[in-house]
Amino acid sequence: MxxxxxxxxxxxxxGALKVLDGVSFEVAAGEVVAIIGRxxxxxxxxxxxxxxxxxIEAGRITVCGHAVHDPKLPARALRLDVGIVFxxxxxxxxxxxxxxxCLAPSVVKRLPRREAQSIAARVLTQVGLAEKAQAYPEQLxxxxxxxxxxxxxxxxxxxxxxxxxxxxxxxxxxxGEVLRVIEALAAGGMTLVMVTHEMGFARRVADRVLFMHxxxxxxxxxxxxLDRPATPELAQFVGSVL
Amino acid sequence: xxxxxxxxxxxxxxxGAMWTIALSLxxxxxxxxxGFALALCRVSPAQPVRLLSGLWVQLIxxxxxxxxxxxxxxxxxxxxxxxxxxxxAGGALILYCSAYLAEIWRGCIExxxxxxxxxxxxxxxxxxxxxxxxxxxxxIRIAAPPTVGFMVQIVKNTSLASVVGFVELMRAGxxxxxxxxxxxxxxxxxxxxxFCLCWPLSLWSRRLEARHGGAARLAAAP
Numbered sequence: 001m002x003x004x005x006x007x008x009x010x011x012x013x014x015g016a017l018k019v020l021d022g023v024s025f026e027v028a029a030g031e032v033v034a035i036i037g038r039x040x041x042x043x044x045x046x047x048x049x050x051x052x053x054x055x056i057e058a059g060r061i062t063v064c065g066h067a068v069h070d071p072k073l074p075a076r077a078l079r080l081d082v083g084i085v086f087x088x089x090x091x092x093x094x095x096x097x098x099x100x101x102c103l104a105p106s107v108v109k110r111l112p113r114r115e116a117q118s119i120a121a122r123v124l125t126q127v128g129l130a131e132k133a134q135a136y137p138e139q140l141x142x143x144x145x146x147x148x149x150x151x152x153x154x155x156x157x158x159x160x161x162x163x164x165x166x167x168x169x170x171x172x173x174x175x176g177e178v179l180r181v182i183e184a185l186a187a188g189g190m191t192l193v194m195v196t197h198e199m200g201f202a203r204r205v206a207d208r209v210l211f212m213h214x215x216x217x218x219x220x221x222x223x224x225x226l227d228r229p230a231t232p233e234l235a236q237f238v239g240s241v242l
Numbered sequence: 243x244x245x246x247x248x249x250x251x252x253x254x255x256x257x258g259a260m261w262t263i264a265l266s267l268x269x270x271x272x273x274x275x276x277g278f279a280l281a282l283c284r285v286s287p288a289q290p291v292r293l294l295s296g297l298w299v300q301l302i303x304x305x306x307x308x309x310x311x312x313x314x315x316x317x318x319x320x321x322x323x324x325x326x327x328x329x330x331a332g333g334a335l336i337l338y339c340s341a342y343l344a345e346i347w348r349g350c351i352e353x354x355x356x357x358x359x360x361x362x363x364x365x366x367x368x369x370x371x372x373x374x375x376x377x378x379x380x381x382i383r384i385a386a387p388p389t390v391g392f393m394v395q396i397v398k399n400t401s402l403a404s405v406v407g408f409v410e411l412m413r414a415g416x417x418x419x420x421x422x423x424x425x426x427x428x429x430x431x432x433x434x435x436x437f438c439l440c441w442p443l444s445l446w447s448r449r450l451e452a453r454h455g456g457a458a459r460l461a462a463a464p
Contacts, residue, residue, distance in 0.1 A: 051364060053360055053363065053364065075363070075366075076366050076368065079363070079364060079365070079366035080366050082364075083364065083365075084364040086357060086360070086361065086364075088357060090357045090358060090360065090361035091361075092358065092361070092362075092376055092380075093380065094379045094380050094383070103365070103367075103375055103376075104365035104366060104367060107367060107371050107375055108365065108366045108367055108368075108371070149361075152365070153364070153365070156365060156366065
């Protein structure tokens, strides 16, 4: 299997703070990779570098054949292949859920209105929100908003989806509905890279777990590493979150 | 031939008030178009564009409107470019409004939460598309109350056009006073007239603010 996402020795600092200190990993097509680690370990930054929301200082990132590290690469081509879902949903508050979903297909892909709407209907059904098409984001619960945000990303038919702590802003009783949607995506063969604090979920859904520590991938492997950590850092981390 | 304050005087003042409104609308429209362009320049990704537009805004904001009017009305003819009182006053007001509206609107654009930009970026929208479809529609809602509030300043500042001889409300009042010399009555009427023009704008601005909860409703998104 060829890598859909590949990071090689990626470095990134915010001012004097070194956030990524030589991060390398690969994600194969259809693979589900969970990135775990303490806050400040660089996991969200690594994710954001993959679709160039953050620029890297050194190293190489290749995503679906796009050389992300090359400043001359047009961002549009990259982002057509990579979807991202954020912790805080970031739906557009002035648009209905349907308009949120139709915006990129109509504006970026120039699809006719009718076609964009039928895509919206399909992805909303997929996340179980078909009846909320005409609602505004503020009228939905957090879990519904996050599912709508996933639908919005799906509407662009990305080859890879990046999920940045998508359940962290939710009340515990609302995380389940979002995790089920992600599980269905994983089962459908979508390539997923997710930063998560849900260890149980990572264990159940991920093909591979990456543990980040001090700006590097400290340990990685099948979810079983959570039960039998090889490094004291991962053991300590697993101990602290369980 | 001193006479009493009568209907012809009031009609003359009413005509002046019409010109005050016309001048205000011109300043709002011209200043709005120029100010919008300047606001976009102020948030441009290109640093020279940001700096130059910022310098221009600072220059206008640091200059009294009265000086701008004198420059247009008395200064330009010295260079061989004669402007009517209306053009000079209108031009100065447009420049003045553009600088203030640009700063108000720049603030409103920047008040749209950064993650909104990123969400649009993640969906492959270009910078212009992000601005047009995601940021500006939200910025406009934030901008409505302060913009209507600023219209009060515009209306009041048109009174400065009187000093270059343009007969708007204030100048009309001076002319009537020169003829009948009843300064208290006349300037009280003028003050009331300005108040009647500005008060509804203030109310409107406050209503807009209440309706949108300021920027709170938009910014409150988690």
